[in-house]
Amino acid sequence: MSKLYSTGLFFLIFFSHTAFSQKKTLQAKSITENITIDGKINEQIWESASIASDFIMFEPDNGKPISNDKKTEVKVLYDNNAIYISALLFDNEPDKIQREITNRDVFGVSDHFSVYLNGFNDGQQDFRFFVSAAGVQMDCLATEDYEDFTWDAIWDSEVTITEFGWAVEMKIPYAALRFSKADKQTWGLNFMREIKRDVQKYTWNRIDTKIGAVIPQAGILQGIENIQTPTRLFLIPYSSAYYQQSDIGSDTTLKAGLDIKYGINDSFTLDAILVPDFGQTKFDNAILNLLPFEQQFAENRPFFTEGTDLFNKGGLFYSRRIGGGSTTELLLGDQEEITNYPSTVDLLNAVKISGRTEKGLGIGFLNAVTEKTRATILNNDTGEIRKEVIEPLTNYNMFVLDQRFNQNSSVSFVNANTTRNGDFRDANASALLFDLNTKDNKYNLYGDFKYSAIKAIEDYDGFKTEIGFEKTSGKYRYGFSGKYLSENYDVNDLGINFYSNYHNAYGHASYRIVNPTKIFNTFRLNEYVNFEIDNTSGKLQTGAFGTEIKATTLNNDTLEFVAELSPFKTFDFYEPREYGRYVFLPEKMIAILNFTSNDNNPFTLIIQPTFTKYNESGRNNYGFYLGPKYRFNDKFSLSFAAEYTNMKNDRGWVDFDDTGIIFAERNREILQNDFTGKYALNNKMTINLTARYYWSYSKNHEFFTLQDSGYLIPNTAYAQNKDRNFNSWNFDLSYSWWFAPGSEISVLYRNYGLQRSDIVEKRVSKNLDNIFKSDLTNVLSVSIRYFIDYNAVKNKF
Template identity: 25%
Template sequence: MKGLTNLMFLLLFGIVGAQETETDVKLKKRSYTTTAVGALESPKIDGSITEPAWDLVAWTSDYVEFEPDNGTAPTEQTKMKIIYDDKNLYVAFKCYQKDPETIERRMGRRDDFPGDWVEINIDSYGDDRTGFSFTASASGVKGDEFISNNGNFDDSWNPIWYLDTKIDSDGWTAEMRIPLSQLRFSNADEQVWGIQSTRRYFKNEERSTWQPLPANPPGWVSEFGDLLGIKGIKPQKQLEIQPYTVAQLDTYEKEIGNPFRDGSDTKLTGGLDAKIGVTNDLTLDVTINPDFGQVDADPGAVALDGFEIFFQERRPFFVENKSVFDFQIGGDADNLFFSRRIGRSPQRSPFGATTAYIDQPNNTTILGAAKFSGKTKDGLTVGVLESVTAKEFADVIDVDGSESEELVEPLTNYLVGRVQQDFNDNNSYIGGIFTSAIRNMDDNVSFLHAQAYSGGLDFKHNWKDRTYYVEGSAVMSNVRGSAESILRSQTAITHLFQRVDADHVQVDPTRTQLTGTGGRFEFGKGGGGDWRYAIGGNFKSPELELNDLGFLRQADDIRQYAVLRRLFNKPTSWYRQANLRVSLSSSFDFEGNYNRIQYEIGGFVNWKNNWWSEVGAVHKPRIFVNTFLRGGPRWRYSDENYIFLFSGTDQRKKLSFSGGTVQSRSKQDNFSVYRYEINARYQPLNSLSLSLGVDYDDSPSKTQYVTERNFNGTPRYVLGAIDRETLSATLRVNYSINPNLTIQYYGQPFIFKAKFSDFNYVNDAIASDLNNRISLYDNSQISFEEGAYLVDEDLDGNTDYSFGDPDFAFVQFRSNLVVRWEYIPGSEIFLVWSQGVTGIGDPENSFNTIVDNQLLSQKPQNTFLVKATYRFVL
C-alpha cells in the first residue's frame, strides 16, 4: 500500500501544481443571423450558390485554426451562409484554396469523411449536449452523425438530406439542403440554435472552426456559437416507412445421410422499418422482422479464461441512437443494456446421447422491436426500447429415425427505459434506467432466469465553464427463476460462490432469486489549460447479475483509479501535438482481499511530418485472480512488467503504414506476451482504397488452467505450460463508383493454436514463489494413452485421475462482399456474398500447413442475398 499512497500523493501534487499554473482563456461566443427565403425561389442544390435567395444574407468567415496550431489564422479561409424556408435549412460553403489542383477529392461510402471536407453542427435543441452533424467532402460524399453527451459522434444516424459540390478557380464550394423534419426543435416562434462549422484542409492536415475553440475543450456542443433569425417555422413530425425484401441462397458441403445438410437452402422474406414523429421532439422507430444480412461478421477470437467475449453491436436498428440507452457501471464493457442479447444464439442445445442429426437456428428471431426516443424542449431525454423474440425450436433426428422438435429458446420480451433531465443551465443532469427480460418459461429451458430486472440512477455536474466535473451512478439487479437457474448463476464464472476460500459468499441450491448492487463515482478536471485528471472508483457486489439484457464480466469487485495527463497543444519545430499520462489502479473483492495494483506511464506524439507514435510501460507488482481456478482458491500470478510501442506514417499519403508491439514478461517467466501488429493502407485511385492488417500473438505460460479433478477426496487443480499462438489478417477493399454506389470487401482468416506440456498442479495458490505455487508431474506420474492423460500421483500403480488432451487449433475464415446502391436518398439495394469456413485444426501443424489443410481444402459455406429497401417520406 505504500506505493499506492506515494503515487496518489504525486498525482495530487501534480494536480495542485497544474491548477496553480494554468490560465484559462474564455473565448467570445460568435453569432450569425439568417433570414427566410420569403417570396424568392429556394436554392437549387447544384453546388453553384448563384440563386438570388443567397443574396439575402451575408457571408460569415474568419475561421480560426483549431488543430494543430490552435488560435492562429488558418492556411486557407472558409465562408458560410445559412438561409431557410418553411421546410428546409440551406447551408452554403466557399472553401478557398489557392491551387485547386491540391484539393483532395477522394471517394468513399457515406460517413467515410475522405479528403477535404467541411461540415456544420447544429444544436437545434439548444441544450449544449446534443446536436446534428452534416459533412460534405469535396468529392460529394455525405457524412452525418448524431452528437450526444457533449461530444460523442454516432455515424449510424442516416437522415435524408441533399448535397452537391463544385470545384472552381477559388477552391471548392458545397451546397446543402437539410429538411427540417430531420432536426428536432421547440415550437417557439423565434429559435436560437447552437452552430459550429469545421473545415478539414487536407493538404496540411489542418482543422479550422467558425466558432474559435481552445485546445482540448471541455466539451463540443457546449462551445457552439449561436444561429439567430429563425422565426415562424413549425416543428415537422417525421413519418418515414421503409419496407424491405430479401432473397437469400445458402450453399454448403452436402453431408451424406443428413437431411438438414443437403447442400443448399433458400429463403424469401420481407419486413418493415418505420420512423414516426410522435411529437416534434420524440420519435418512434419500429422494425418488424428485421434483417441484418449485410452486417459485417464478428472478428475471430478465442478465450481460454472462461469469460464471454464482448463483440460490438453492428445491427443498424440497435446501433442508431444507442447512446440514449447507454448506462455504464465501470469496467471494459459492463453495461445495464447490451443490445446483442436481443436476437442472441439459442442458449439450449438439445443434442443428446441418441441424437443423430440436428438443425438448430443460429439466432433467435426478432419478431419486432420499437424504440421511442427524443428530447423535449424542457431538457428531458427519453428512451424506451421494447422487443419480442420468438420461441425457437431445433429439429432433431435420433439414431432410431424418430423426429422431434426441441425448444431451444423461449418467447422473450425485452424492455429498456431511460430518462435524463438537464438542469442548472445544462451544466448538470440526473437520470435513470430500468431494464427487464421476461421469458415464457418451459421445463426444457428451466436453466434460464424467468425474469431479470435491473435499474439505476446516474448524475453529472459540471462547473466553472465545464472545467471541473463530478459524476456517478448506482445500480441494482434482481433475477428470478427456478432453483436450477439461480444455482447456475451462483456457480457461473461471473460469480463463483463456490470458491473454496471465500467466506463472504456461499452456494445455496434452494434460492430462487439474486439481488445485487453496483455503482461508480468519479471527479476530475475535463477542460481548461494543459492539465487533466480523474480520480474515481466502481463496485459490483457478488450477487449483481446483468447478463440477461446487459453485460457483466465479473461481479464481487471493487476498483479505484487515478489518472493525470499533461497536454502539449502548441506545435513546435518537431511535433504538432503531444501528451503524457500517468495512472494507477487497484482492486479488492468484497471479502477485503487486496487483489491488484497497477502503475502505468505513457505518451503520444503527433510528429511535425504528421507521423505519430505512442509508447507506454506498465508495472503490476500484485496480481491475484479469484476466477482463475474456476471455483478454487484465489490464484496469484507473478509480478508483471510490460511495454508497448506503436507508430504510424502520415495517413493522408497514398501509401501509409502503422504497426507496433506489446512485450510483456512476468517474474520467473510465469507468463509472457509477445504481440506484433502491422497495417498497410494504399489508395491508388481516389475511388479505390485497400488496407491489410496482420496480427501475430505468442503468449506462453507455465500455468494455464486445464481442469479440476478429485484426488483422494481433495480437489486437484491441474495446470499446464501452454504455447499459445494467434495469427490473423484483415483485408478491406473499398471501391466507390460514386458517392451513392460502392463496393466493399472484407476478409479475415484467423488461426489459433494451443499446445500443452509440462503439466502441473496447484500446491499453494497464493505463494509468491512459482516453485511453491505449483508442483510438476514427473514422467512416472503421468502418461498419455488413447487421447487422454492418466495420472498416478501417489505412484501406487493405479490411475488416480485422468483428463483429456487439451491441445487444439481453431481456424476460421470470414468474408463479405457488399455492393450498395443508394438509388434515391434513403432507399438502397444491397447485393451481398458472404463466405465462411470454421473448423478444428491440428496444433502440431505449422500455420502454413493449417491454412493448406484446414482452410483452403474445406468447402466454404456461401450466402448470396439481394436486399431492396424503399423509404417513403410522408
C-alpha cells in the same frame, strides 16, 4: 465555520457562472423560393443572407486566425421544411484539394466541411453533418464522450470544385433534427473546415482546446421563427433474396419487411422494424476464446446502432443479447445427442421511441421480442427425436430518463428488463447516474448507483456504485475515482459485465500541449494507477502503474507508447471457473509501441510491437501488428493488416476431474490477416472487398492441479487431450448503390467457414489448406430498400 467554507467551495466548483468567450451569432433568413441543391449557389436569395466568416484554427495551432487565402464564408436559409447551408471555401491551390471518394461515413483523405447543430442549445448533444470535397456524406450524433456515426439521417448535399477553391450546398430537413416547439428558435451552431493536406481544422466559433468540453463552445443560430414543420412519417420497405450453398445442400430464401420512422412531434421519434432482415450485416470476427468470459461482438444491425445514444447510458444495454444465443443448458440422457442447436434466436419485431423535451428531459423506450427457439435431440438407442426449448418467447425492454441542465450536466435513470415466457430466468437492472460540470467546464464530478435483480431457481440481487472527480481543462489535468461491485451484481441478461465482487481505486494525471512546438504538433502524457481488491478474500486482483504518451510530429506522423507495471502478486477469481476459487498471477510488465504514418501520403503504414514479461521462468508474450495501405488514386485503395501474437508458457484452465481444477502450461500462437479493398465508381456507388483469415492454437505441455491457496502443483496423472486448433475464414465482396436519398441496392457474395480440432497443426499453409477443404458456405444475396417520404407522396396525389 468549516461547514460554511465547504459549502461555499462546493458551489464555487459546481455552479460557477464563469462564461465562455463571447459567442458569435448568425441570423438565418426565411425564404419562400425553391433552392436547388447543386453546389452552384446561384439563387439570388443567397446574396442577402448573413455571412459567417473569420474562422479560427481548432488544431493543431489552436486560436490562430485563418489566412485570407483560405477564408471561408457560410450562409443559412430556412423554410417550413428544412434549413439550407451554403459554404464558399477559398483555397489558392485548388488543384491540391484532397478528395478521396469513400463509402458513406468514412472520412478518407479529403477536405471536409461540416455543420454542428444543437436544436436545444443545451451544450449537450450535436447533430453533425459532414461533406467531403468528393461529395461524400458523413453524419453523427455527438456528445462530449462519443461520436455515433452509425446514425444516418436523410439530407441532401452537393459540392463543386471551382477556380477559387470549392463550394458546398446542403439541405437538412427538420426531420433529421430535434428542437423545441418555441416560436422563436435559438440553436447552438458551429461550422468546421478541414484542410487535409495541411492537417488543419478551423471552426467558426472558436473552440478553446484548453477547455475539455467542445459542444458548449458553439456559437448561436437565430432567426428561425414560426415554422410549420411537415409530418415526419417515413416508410422504408425492403426486399431481399438469398441463395446459400454448402456441402449439405443449397436453398433459396426470399424476405421482405418494413421499417417505419414516425415523428411524434418535433422532438420525439418512433422507429419500428417489422419482419427484420439482417442477412447482409458485417460478419463477426470469431476467435479461439480460452477466457472464462464470452466473446463480446460488435453490433452491426442498423436498428440497434442508429440513434441508441440514450439507451447506451449506464452500460446496461448490450444489444447483441437480443437475438443472440440461448441462455438454457440442456440435460441429456446417456444415449442422447443434440442434432440441431440453433446458434441464434430470431427477432420478431422491435420498436424504439426517443427524444428530448424543450426543458432538456430525454426519454427513451426500446422494446424487442424474440421467438421461441427449440433444439433437436436424438436418442441413439430408440431413434426417438424430441425437441427442447432452449430460449422461450422473450421480451426485452429499455427505459431511460436523462435530464440535462446548466448546458453541460445531467442526471439519468436507466432500466433494463428481460422477461422470458414460462419458468425461465427473468432479470431487471436499474441505474441512477449523474455527471456534473462547472459552467466553465474546468471540473467534473460523476458517479452512479446500479442495482440488479435476478428471478431464477434461486433469486438473487446485487449492486454497483462509483464516484469520480476530474479536472478537465488546461495543460495539466487529473482525476480520481472509486467503485464497489457486490458479489451478486449481474446485468448480463440485457447488458454485459464480466467482473463483480471487488472494489477499486483509480487515479490519473496528465500533461498536454495545446499549440505546436518545434518538435510536435500535439503531445500528451498520462500517468495512472489502478488497484482492484476482491471483496470476499481481500486479495489483490489488479495492481498497476501505467504511463501513456501520444504525440504527432510536425510531419503529422503519430507516435504512441504505453508501459504498465504490475509489481504485486495478484489473483484471478474467474479463470478457475468455479465460484470462490482463485489462481495466483505473477508480477508482470507490459510495453506497447505504435507508429502511424501521415495518411495524406498514398502509402501509409501502422507498426505496433507489444511485449509482456511475467515474473515466472520462461513465461512471456510478444506480438506484432503491421498495417500497410496504398491509395492508388481517389477511387481505388487496398489495405492489409497482419497481427501476430505468441504466448510462451501461458497458463490457464483446461478441465475438471476427480482431483479438482486442472490447469495447463501451454504455448499459444494467434495469426490474423485482414484484407480490404475499395473501388468507388462515384460518390454513391462503390465495390468493397473484406477478407479475414484467423488461426490460433493452444498446445499444452504440462498439467497442474489448483490448490485452495490459489497456487498450482504438478499433475503428472492427467492425460486428456485438451489441445486446440482453430481456423476461421470470411470473405465478403459487395456492390452498393445509393440510387436516391435513403434508398440502396446492394449485392453481396459471402464465403465463410470455421474449423475446430484437438490436433495442433503449426504450419500456416496446412491450416489454410484445411479450412478451404472444409465445408465452406457460399451465399449470394441481393437487397433493395427504398425510402418513402409521406409528404412527397401526399404532394403528388
